[in-house]
Amino acid sequence: MNRILKWGLAIGGGALTVESLRWAFSVTNGPSQRYEAWEKAPYREFPNKVLIVGGGFGGFTAAKKASDLTKGRDDVGVMVISRENFFTFWPMLAGAIAGGTETKNVAQPIRRGLISSGVSFRRAEMESIDHENKLVNVSGTVTGREQQIPYDHLILAMGGEPAYFGIPGVEEHCISMTGIGTAEEIRNRVIERYEQTILMRGEVPQSALTFVVIGGGATGTETAAELHSLVHDVLPPDYPNIDPDRVKIILVDSNEQILKELDPALRRAARKRLDGMQIQVINNVRAEEVTGGKVSLDDGQEIAAENVIWTAGARASLKLEDLGELPSDARKGLAVDAYCRVEGYENIWGIGDCAANINGEGEPIPPNAQAATQGGELVAKNVVAAIDGEELETFEYQALGQLVELGSQFAVNDVLGIKFSGFAASLFWRATYLYKLPIGQNRIRIAADWMLDVFFKPAATQIRDREL
Ligand SMILES: Cc1cc2nc3c(=O)[nH]c(=O)nc-3n(C[C@H](O)[C@H](O)[C@H](O)COP(=O)(O)OP(=O)(O)OC[C@H]3O[C@@H](n4cnc5c(N)ncnc54)[C@H](O)[C@@H]3O)c2cc1C
The missing domain is CATH 3.50.50.100 (FAD/NAD(P)-binding domain)
Structure with a gap:
């Protein structure tokens, strides 16, 4: 108990300190918006429109990176459309079964993070692509009508589904x-x-x-x-x-x-x-x-x-079936080259679980969160390079290891070839994923969940609607 308490407080205290420093830094430096949140420069007016479909590991990272790379520029606009206004931090989902982590904290809210970096966001679902006019048809509007969003470069990051x-x-x-x-x-x-x-x-x-x-x-x-x-x-x-x-x-x-x-x-x-x-x-x-x-x-x-x-199985997004003209394999996803470009297209790109990404030697890159995040960084660089007429980079995936948590006090980890298991491994699991959470306030909330679990058992509530 003492040991758990000590480590729980250490992790929680660490997370709070990191966040306090981040907050203090952001206050002294002022907000880092490229333009006002409600799009003083609307996406549609930018000469180079980069549209990202999917706000998960791949799409969210690509949007943030593209925004960083084009911060001082007025010629590139970035928009994300995604089915939800949060992204599911999948590695922490199992932890919500016993209630040690709150489901709502596994959902990372993305709208604020994106618009404050100058990226436009629409909660909408892509239905199809009009290649001729470079438009994406989306549903999800209040009227139920389809709308069209233009693009010059389209990054597809719709993830996968169970097979x-x-x-x-x-x-x-x-x-x-x-x-x-x-x-x-x-x-x-x-x-x-x-x-x-x-x-x-x-x-x-x-x-x-x-x-x-x-x-x-x-x-x-x-x-x-x-x-x-x-x-x-x-x-x-x-x-x-x-x-x-x-x-x-x-x-x-x-x-x-x-x-x-x-x-x-x-x-x-x-x-x-x-x-x-x-x-x-x-x-x-x-x-x-x-x-x-x-x-x-x-x-x-x-x-x-x-x-x-x-x-027991996963496959690429079913939505690819509606985009039949793009080359893809039902299980592995979009056929892309080592630059993440969809085969046969100069301006359509695929990353994450919906794409069969390969490295410079043509070897397959596994569908996991690390690959989706690294793919997001790379595709943003390559899209900006393509806009600027510069050379593209190939995807050189760095496997950092694997962490598996079995209950709250035991994990088996392989980190850059170092293998360890037990209680210390579980603390490492928790510290790593806290660090990797993209939204700061969720980091603090999850650390707080874990600390509270040391003193109180999670509630056994069954949230359900009344059956009518
Ligand atoms: C339960 C579970 C646990 C996992 N644990 C780990 C782990 O521990 N470590 C690890 O490395 N990997 C793990 N993974 C795999 C990892 O989460 C995925 O590889 C990663 O999420 C892929 O990122 P992505 O951006 O391609 O897709 P996602 O992160 O799934 O994001 C896809 C986004 O696209 C949106 N979208 C889909 N279709 C449309 C559409 N038509 N229009 C608009 N938006 C759309 C979705 O709503 C979603 O927001 C796990 C996966 C699952 C399911």
């Missing part, structure tokens, strides 16, 4: 990581089952209290560990009549070992941790079918479970 590989029942019966609400959906499901169990005086089938997570990558493994924290640490005071050991958590993975992308020693450490949590891991099997009451595996096993979470 279901046509497995019967997965899309209908599984909870999958489709958006910011997924963590609450999982927590609500557990609470719903607990409430049913209480109402039925414990007479529920084991399948109601069995949670199967399909996919043993980082997201699936973190999800299983968070489910364990919810069941064993958070809910017991609210449900003293339910024995947490009645709840079964099963992690199903098609590989020989979970976390296949990690070093073997880290995999073993993670596996030992899950075993200690009594999370059953089943390797070398694929789900063949999911129904409302069971998961069938391809080795003939059947798991009676009414709660299944799908984390």
Whole structure:
């Protein structure tokens, strides 16, 4: 307890200090706006219009970088359109399942950060592209009418979606990581089952209290560990009549070992941790079918479970199907060159999970947050270089490592080849992601969440609308 407290306060204190310094610095230097927030120089009037679709890791970074690079110039305008006015900080989403991190703090508000850097923002959804007239058709207006936004350079950064590989029942019966609400959906499901169990005086089938997570990558493994924290640490005071050991958590993975992308020693450490949590891991099997009451595996096993979470596959944005004229692969995304330019186009660019980015040697770059952020930086530089008639740079991806948190006090990390696990690794995980959060006030709020967790268990509230 003392140790957790000490480190919790250290992390929180560190975050507060960093933010105070940033704030003091911004006050003494005044606001850094290029022009008034309500667009004294409207985007449409700039001779070079850079339109970015998607305000996530890739799009947000590209917008900030493009704005930085063109700060003193009146010839380049940047606009972001995105479906939401926040970006989901995906690596922290699993942490919201047990309530240790608030969902609303995982959502990074982007509007203020963008407009104060001189980037215009519209919360709208791209529907299609009119290549001839260099216009993007968007929906999302109050009138429901489509609007058109012009571009000279178009950066596509729409991210990805879960892939279901046509497995019967997965899309209908599984909870999958489709958006910011997924963590609450999982927590609500557990609470719903607990409430049913209480109402039925414990007479529920084991399948109601069995949670199967399909996919043993980082997201699936973190999800299983968070489910364990919810069941064993958070809910017991609210449900003293339910024995947490009645709840079964099963992690199903098609590989020989979970976390296949990690070093073997880290995999073993993670596996030992899950075993200690009594999370059953089943390797070398694929789900063949999911129904409302069971998961069938391809080795003939059947798991009676009414709660299944799908984390086993990802693909590029489905929106690419509506942009059929652009070359793309359904799973990997837009075909782009090493400069992030869509093949066959001089002024359309693709980054992040919606693009099959490659480096200068033609090797594929993995779809993750680091790559999307680095791609965002590079594409901004290349678009400005293209406007100025200068040479473009190839994408030289730097893999910085991987961090996987299994509950709030244990992580397995590989950072620039240095491998470590345990409590110190979990503090490193937290400090790193706090640092990487793009919005300062969310950084403080999340640090505060974590500090408060040392003293109080997160609330087991099930936020739900009344069914009419
Ligand atoms: C649960 C989960 C956990 C993860 N954990 C990690 C991790 O720990 N480490 C790591 O490196 N990676 C992690 N990833 C992967 C990482 O989050 C992605 O690789 C990264 O988000 C890709 O960035 P992006 O900009 O391409 O897409 P995103 O960040 O998803 O942003 C895409 C944006 O485009 C918007 N958009 C989509 N379609 C349209 C449209 N038609 N019109 C307008 N806007 C649109 C979306 O609303 C969204 O804001 C995780 C992913 C998930 C799902």
